[in-house]
C-alpha cells in the first residue's frame with residue numbers, strides 16, 4: 001500500500017486551536033523518515049514550508065512529491081551560522097533533525113550522538129530567539145528513559161538515572177535538548193512543544209545496514225528468505241510501534257496545542273514482541289519463516305511501552321491512522337524498491 005500525499009490530503013485532523021494557514025514553518029530534518037510526512041501534512045494545512053536538512057540521513061527522494069511547493073536548504077545544523085540563516089523569516093520551527101540510528105551504531109558512537117544532537121538543539125533554540133520565532137517543537141525520544149523505568153513508562157524527569165543504555169549518548173543529547181528547551185521556555189517565554197516518540201516504522205526508511213532500526217531490519221531478514229530470520233537477543237523484547245506518518249501527525253498536533261514545554265510521550269499503543277513481529281511479517285507476506293536468536297547481540301530494553309495518559313489529555317485529537325498490518329505491507333514495497341535499487345548490496 002503506497003499512498004501518495006494527495007491520498008492523505010483528506011486527512012485533516014486538527015486540534016482546532018491553531019491555524020497553519022499562511023504561516024512560515026521551518027522543518028529541520030524535513031527530508032527524513034518522519035520529517036517528510038510532516039512537510040506534506042503542513043502543506044495540506046496551508047503552511048509555507050522551508051526544509052533544512054544536510055541529507056546525511058534523509059533523502060531528497062522523500063520530498064519528490066512536494067519539491068515544487070517548498071523551499072529546500074541543504075545545510076548542517078551543527079553550524080550556528082547556518083542554523084540562524086535557515087531560521088530567518090520563520091514564524092514556527094519544528095526541530096526534527098537528529099543523528100538517529102539503530103542501537104548497534106548508537107552504542108559505538110556515544111560521543112558523536114551526544115554532541116551532534118545537543119549542538120543542533122542549542123543552535124535551533126538560539127536561532128528561534130534571535131529571529132523572533134513564535135513557537136517551536138523540539139523532538140526528544142523515549143531513549144531518555146532509564147532501562148529500569150516503570151512499564152508503561154510515564155513522562156519521568158530527565159534529571160534522574162541514565163538514559164537507555166544502548167542509546168546512551170543519543171539519550172543524553174535528547175535530555176540536553178529537553179533541559180535547554182525548558183530554560184528557554186522559562187526565561188524567554190517561547191512556546192515550545194516537547195515530544196518523546198517511541199518506535200517509528202514505515203516505508204520511507206533509509207537502509208543503513210547493521211546500523212538500521214529494528215523493524216526494517218526484521219522485514220529484510222524475513223523477506224530475504226536467506227536461511228532463518230535471526231533476531232538479536234531473546235525475541236521477547238516488546239516494542240510500541242507507530243507509523244512514521246502518524247508520528248508526523250502527532251508532532252503537528254503537539255505544536256498546535258501542547259506548547260507548555262511539558263514532555264509528552266508519543267506512541268500508538270500497539271505493542272508487539274519481536275518474535276511476534278517476525279511471525280506477523282511472514283504471515284502477511286504469505287511465507288514460512290524459521291526464526292533463530294543471536295544472544296551475543298544486545299537485547300535492548302526488555303519492554304518499551306509508553307504510558308499514554310498525558311498524550312490523551314493534552315492532545316485528545318491524536319489517533320493513529322495507519323494500522324500495523326497496513327504499515328508492514330507498505331514495508332514490503334519498501335523492501336522491493338530498496339532491493340531493486342541495490343541498497344542492500
Ligand SMILES: NC(=O)c1ccc[n+]([C@@H]2O[C@H](COP(=O)([O-])OP(=O)(O)OC[C@H]3O[C@@H](n4cnc5c(N)ncnc54)[C@H](O)[C@@H]3O)[C@@H](O)[C@H]2O)c1
Pocket residue numbers: 028029030031032033034035052053054055056057058059075076077078095096097098099100120139140141142196197198199200201213
Ligand atoms: N524513528 C524513530 O523511531 C524515532 C524514535 C524516537 C525519536 N525520534 C526522533 O524523531 C526525529 C525524526 O526521526 P527520523 O526517524 O525521521 O530520523 P531521520 O534520520 O530519518 O531524520 C533526521 C533528519 O535529520 C537530518 N540531519 C541529521 N543531521 C543533520 C545536521 N547536522 N544538519 C541538518 N540535518 C541533519 C538527516 O539528514 C535526516 O533527514 C528525530 O529527532 C529523532 O531523534 C525518532
